Amino acid sequence: NAGVTQTPKFQVLKTGQSMTLQCAQDMNHEYMSWYRQDPGMGLRLIHYSVGAGITDQGEVPNGYNVSRSTTEDFPLRLLSAAPSQTSVYFCASSSGGQGKTEAFFGQGTRLTVV
Amino acid sequence: AQKVTQAQTEISVVEKEDVTLDCVYETRDTTYYLFWYKQPPSGELVFLIRRNSFDEQNEISGRYSWNFQKSTSSFNFTITASQVVDSAVYFCALSEASSGNQFYFGTGTSLTVIP
Numbered sequence: 551n552a553g554v555t556q557t558p559k560f561q562v563l564k565t566g567q568s569m570t571l572q573c574a575q576d577m578n579h580e581y582m583s584w585y586r587q588d589p590g591m592g593l594r595l596i597h598y599s600v601g602a603g604i605t606d607q608g609e610v611p612n613g614y615n616v617s618r619s620t621t622e623d624f625p626l627r628l629l630s631a632a633p634s635q636t637s638v639y640f641c642a643s644s645s646g647g648q649g650k651t652e653a654f655f656g657q658g659t660r661l662t663v664v
Numbered sequence: 665a666q667k668v669t670q671a672q673t674e675i676s677v678v679e680k681e682d683v684t685l686d687c688v689y690e691t692r693d694t695t696y697y698l699f700w701y702k703q704p705p706s707g708e709l710v711f712l713i714r715r716n717s718f719d720e721q722n723e724i725s726g727r728y729s730w731n732f733q734k735s736t737s738s739f740n741f742t743i744t745a746s747q748v749v750d751s752a753v754y755f756c757a758l759s760e761a762s763s764g765n766q767f768y769f770g771t772g773t774s775l776t777v778i779p
Contacts (some may be wrong), residue, residue, distance in 0.1 A: 592755060592769040608766060652699060655709040655768060
């Protein structure tokens with residue numbers, strides 16, 4: 551079972567470059583989200599989607615864009631990378647709304663911006 | 665304000681000792697959900713348990729047990745007879761019915777089990 555698949559696993563960017571982190575799930579989950587994990591800060595929500603065509607901002611959305619054209623895919627775009635965006639990024643999906651069910655996470659993308 | 669507080673940043677125990685990881689949450693919702701996740705050194709996030717606000721029953725699963733107390737807004741996690749494989753970072757998380765699918769995570773507790 552693939553579950554939630556993130557690519558790439560590792561990425562190094564130069565300041566100012568743009569890139570897209572890919573996330574795909576094969577569980578037909580309506581809810582998908584992106585988190586970043588920084589030392590000592592836990593996971594913080596960047597953007598989330600409650601279904602195809604619907605996205606919303608989380609706690610730390612600045613510098614990131616998302617779209618949800620299909621149920622399966624939820625890419626995260628960094629518009630102009632900054633060193634402050636060095637982090638580990640996790641994509642998650644869940645089947646129930648309002649946190650009724652657990653979120654399943656991808657393996658993470660470790661991003662370094664130099 | 666932090667919605668989920670895990671005051672213990674790092675804990676070390678000797679193998680076979682019991683250890684309790686604390687989690688205190690803050691919410692005004694009457695309907696909410698609490699979760700524990702494990703992040704081993706390999707980095708993935710593994711779901712351990714979900715609890716809704718209407719179910720205060722404690723739960724035991726093998727060596728793991730969870731104590732949910734609404735009176736103190738706590739959802740503590742105990743590992744009995746710890747093993748080296750329990751070494752990981754453990755996250756407590758909260759989701760409120762009023763805020764949709766948003767999870768609020770604590771800052772995590774890093775547990776090291778010494779053989």
